[in-house]
Amino acid sequence: MADFPRSLSEFEQRFGDEAACAEYLAATRWPDGFVCPGCGGGKSWRLETKSWTYECARCGRETSVTAGTIMQHSKLPLTTWFWATYVMATQPRGIAALQLQHELGLGSYKTAWLLCAKLRRSMIVPDPTPLSGLVEIDKTEIAWRSRNDPGTGGRRKQEKAVVVGAVEVQDLRLGRIRLSILPDYSAISLQAFLTAHLAPGATAKIDERSGGCLALGTNHDPYVIGVTAADKDLPGIHRVFSELDVWALSVHHGLRRHHLQAYLDEFVFRFNHRRRRDAAFLSLLGVAAAHSPLPYDQLVSRGTHARGFGFPRQ
Numbered sequence: 351m352a353d354f355p356r357s358l359s360e361f362e363q364r365f366g367d368e369a370a371c372a373e374y375l376a377a378t379r380w381p382d383g384f385v386c387p388g389c390g391g392g393k394s395w396r397l398e399t400k401s402w403t404y405e406c407a408r409c410g411r412e413t414s415v416t417a418g419t420i421m422q423h424s425k426l427p428l429t430t431w432f433w434a435t436y437v438m439a440t441q442p443r444g445i446a447a448l449q450l451q452h453e454l455g456l457g458s459y460k461t462a463w464l465l466c467a468k469l470r471r472s473m474i475v476p477d478p479t480p481l482s483g484l485v486e487i488d489k490t491e492i493a494w495r496s497r498n499d500p501g502t503g504g505r506r507k508q509e510k511a512v513v514v515g516a517v518e519v520q521d522l523r524l525g526r527i528r529l530s531i532l533p534d535y536s537a538i539s540l541q542a543f544l545t546a547h548l549a550p551g552a553t554a555k556i557d558e559r560s561g562g563c564l565a566l567g568t569n570h571d572p573y574v575i576g577v578t579a580a581d582k583d584l585p586g587i588h589r590v591f592s593e594l595d596v597w598a599l600s601v602h603h604g605l606r607r608h609h610l611q612a613y614l615d616e617f618v619f620r621f622n623h624r625r626r627r628d629a630a631f632l633s634l635l636g637v638a639a640a641h642s643p644l645p646y647d648q649l650v651s652r653g654t655h656a657r658g659f660g661f662p663r664q
């Protein structure tokens with residue numbers, strides 16, 4: 351989508367009214383014209399009594415431009431959804447409910463909070479395409495803070511979770527990632543992660559200390575490295591871990607235990623969409639028709655060595 355806005359001001363100009371948003375949705379979902387989801391018919395007319403709703407000429411089914419998306423049945427204007435989604439998709443911090451309420455002049459905090467919660471939930475929908483090619487895998491420990499811990503200073507007992515991460519690597523450039531909490535350090539847990547997230551034939555580069563030899567299944571072509579200096583031999587995944595640390599501290603001021611996997615999923619979503627803002631935007635809106643899986647070569651565009659997220663400046 352070459353014409354996707356590059357800045358928030360450009361975005362506001364482009365999507366300033368309901369018609370602009372609805373036309374964008376229709377063009378994205380039905381690039382060759384409306385297709386009835388009921389019968390597949392291509393002939394339809396727009397209803398005058400319902401906004402942005404098509405009636406199929408063949409079967410009579412009515413389909414709203416927002417049907418099946420995150421905006422379905424919402425009373426909020428499309429411009430509100432679009433603005434909040436754009437900010438959530440393009441800013442590392444997303445947006446807080448209070449700020450959203452203020453920026454958009456929403457009547458209630460609850461409305462803003464629900465909007466934020468829905469958008470964040472869209473981030474935890476897993477990418478169905480498993481990692482492929484050369485994949486670096488390692489474990490790390492993530493400290494969480496307890497309910498009463500303000501997250502700054504003071505003496506406290508740090509509790510930690512074991513997190514396993516995987517990243518596609520090609521010529522020192524990073525592709526997509528996966529992060530998951532492991533119940534323990536066992537090879538069985540690691541193997542379950544590998545089975546779920548690596549494509550058959552992927553080359554797993556893994557440290558022996560992680561139980562790599564035991565965990566690698568017959569589907570993966572094992573490339574098990576030595577037992578020393580794992581962070582030097584697995585620079586890609588350790589770069590991901592350090593970015594995760596920075597993000598967790600700066601954005602969330604430390605992670606809370608009960609939401610740990612949700613935070614990891616948000617980080618994974620942001621990382622994997624870092625070069626496709628249009629795809630992140632559509633993915634959050636739930637516009638499934640335009641979901642193209644993000645091919646590896648588009649993610650690792652030339653000259654970008656993935657230092658940081660590479661989020662655009664507004």
Ligand SMILES: [Zn+2]
Pocket residue numbers: 386387388389390391406407408409410411
């Ligand atoms: Zn139909």
